[in-house]
Amino acid sequence: MSSIGTGYDLSVTTFSPDGRVFQIEYAAKAVDNSGTVVGIKCKDGIVIGVEKLIASKMMLPGSNRRIHSVHRHSGMGVAGLAADGRQIVARAKSEAHNYESTYGEPIPIKELADRVASYVHLCTLYWWLRPFGSGVILGGYDRDGPQLYMVEPSGVSYRYFGAAIGKGRQAAKTEIEKLKLSELTCLEGVIEVAKIIYGVHDEAKDKTFELEMSWVCDESNRQHQKVPEALLEEAKAAAQAALEEMDAD
Amino acid sequence: MDRDATADVNAPHSMGTTIIGVTYNGGVILGADSRTSTGLYVANRASDKITQLTDNVYICRSGSAADSQIVSDYVRYFLHQHTIQLGQPATVKVAANLVRLLAYNNKNMLQTGIIVGGWDKYEGGKIYGIPLGGTILEQPFAIGGSGSSYLYGFFDQAWKEGMTKEEAEQLVVKAVSLAIARDGASGGVVRTVTINSEGVTRNFYPGDQLPLWHDEVEAHNSLLDILNASNPEPMST
Numbered sequence: 001m002s003s004i005g006t007g008y009d010l011s012v013t014t015f016s017p018d019g020r021v022f023q024i025e026y027a028a029k030a031v032d033n034s035g036t037v038v039g040i041k042c043k044d045g046i047v048i049g050v051e052k053l054i055a056s057k058m059m060l061p062g063s064n065r066r067i068h069s070v071h072r073h074s075g076m077g078v079a080g081l082a083a084d085g086r087q088i089v090a091r092a093k094s095e096a097h098n099y100e101s102t103y104g105e106p107i108p109i110k111e112l113a114d115r116v117a118s119y120v121h122l123c124t125l126y127w128w129l130r131p132f133g134s135g136v137i138l139g140g141y142d143r144d145g146p147q148l149y150m151v152e153p154s155g156v157s158y159r160y161f162g163a164a165i166g167k168g169r170q171a172a173k174t175e176i177e178k179l180k181l182s183e184l185t186c187l188e189g190v191i192e193v194a195k196i197i198y199g200v201h202d203e204a205k206d207k208t209f210e211l212e213m214s215w216v217c218d219e220s221n222r223q224h225q226k227v228p229e230a231l232l233e234e235a236k237a238a239a240q241a242a243l244e245e246m247d248a249d
Numbered sequence: 250m251d252r253d254a255t256a257d258v259n260a261p262h263s264m265g266t267t268i269i270g271v272t273y274n275g276g277v278i279l280g281a282d283s284r285t286s287t288g289l290y291v292a293n294r295a296s297d298k299i300t301q302l303t304d305n306v307y308i309c310r311s312g313s314a315a316d317s318q319i320v321s322d323y324v325r326y327f328l329h330q331h332t333i334q335l336g337q338p339a340t341v342k343v344a345a346n347l348v349r350l351l352a353y354n355n356k357n358m359l360q361t362g363i364i365v366g367g368w369d370k371y372e373g374g375k376i377y378g379i380p381l382g383g384t385i386l387e388q389p390f391a392i393g394g395s396g397s398s399y400l401y402g403f404f405d406q407a408w409k410e411g412m413t414k415e416e417a418e419q420l421v422v423k424a425v426s427l428a429i430a431r432d433g434a435s436g437g438v439v440r441t442v443t444i445n446s447e448g449v450t451r452n453f454y455p456g457d458q459l460p461l462w463h464d465e466v467e468a469h470n471s472l473l474d475i476l477n478a479s480n481p482e483p484m485s486t
Contacts (some may be wrong), residue, residue, distance in 0.1 A: 102346075102347075102350070103331070103343045103346055103347070104342055104343060104345070104346030104385075105340065105342055105343060105346075108335065110336075111334070111335065143371050
């Protein structure tokens with residue numbers, strides 16, 4: 001999978017002879033090595049979950065948030081370099097605010113995804129800028145219903161039913177494909193996402209982790225918010241139980 | 250007389266005007282008179298004050314003709330770009346918001362009252378009134394221009410929610426006619442534009458076919474018709 005781009009990988013403005021821009025691929029590696037971020041589109045909304053790897057026991061639970069609200073109706077989960085991710089979120093907030101000031105309505109999620117993708121792509125065009133070392137999963141609920149987008153460090157953005165980035169993305173995607181998303185409500189979706197995150201977490205390789213989840217759905221009045229405490233605990237418990245069942249086999 | 254007789258002809262064009270926008274069950278109807286005056290001179294007695302911004306959004310213009318035209322040109326331009334970016338028709342709310350941003354931010358230089366009306370798939374038919382200072386107000390019906398002063402009581406009486414297209418059209422034509430009858434700065438013909446899910450329809454009501462009120466006289470083509478009458482003799486006692 002990885003290859004050395006000797007000589008052609010020094011600058012983001014250099015193509016390799018086989019048409020690759022190595023700097024962008026290296027940026028994607030930063031995302032691949034980070035904690036998993038999962039997003040799914042249920043029939044009545046979006047659920048985003050993050051496997052937040054805890055670097056130190058001294059950290060306060062709930063700090064170093066990986067999921068941020070962009071606007072009342074949308075939020076994004078960030079993977080990769082945290083500081084880079086913060087910039088992307090700041091830009092998204094700014095775009096959403098400006099759009100509403102000019103056009104008098106909340107920014108359509110498709111438009112927001114386009115703008116974020118354009119911005120990330122912009123930073124791959126100049127030698128004096130480096131690409132963002134983070135990818136985001138953007139979920140929102142506008143007048144066309146709930147929508148889920150993913151933006152990669154290269155600047156590509158696609159709309160998804162289910163998406164995953166980070167360490168456990170392969171396993172997570174397999175699990176997501178097993179779900180019948182069009183029949184799932186967000187209440188059920190929260191439990192499923194928790195199970196997936198607990199499932200893909202590698203106890204052997206990684207330290208402990210904290211599960212962070214958010215949703216935007218009919219239950220939450222189409223506002224993006226943290227999954228309520230009670231439901232989060234229920235999801236964690238269900239995920240633990242599912243894990244023990246698997247181990248028992 | 251010290252007033253130059255040609256002063257009126259060169260004065261800035263203003264639309265004294267009566268403009269109306271009304272929602273009905275399924276869409277909106279915009280109506281207006283057709284008089285553009287420069288002082289006391291009627292510069293255009295058949296103007297079209299209902300202007301298109303997009304396929305589904307039109308505006309009624311009042312006040313300074315130049316100001317209202319420039320505002321509608323800018324908003325048409327912005328909406329066109331917005332539609333391309335979005336990949337679908339702009340909503341009436343967005344069109345109205347763009348109009349009011351121009352009206353508010355340039356309030357010291359502009360003198361135009363605008364009624365924005367249209368239909369979109371999310372909200373259906375909507376009317377937004379944007380008077381002089383740049384306020385934006387979404388209303389079931391809106392009236393504007395100098396002739397509108399005479400219509401406030403009329404609408405309080407005659408307006409009702411959920412009219413049919415025919416009822417709403419008749420209401421608009423009657424209202425504009427009433428205003429034309431009483432407001433010297435409004436006159437000419439009545440134009441209406443109906444916008445709904447099926448598209449846009451323009452209607453035209455010539456000045457001599459407007460409903461008459463209690464003290465008005467039947468329209469005559471010419472008093473010279475008397476010569477063609479059966480008995481051309483002078484009146485007998």
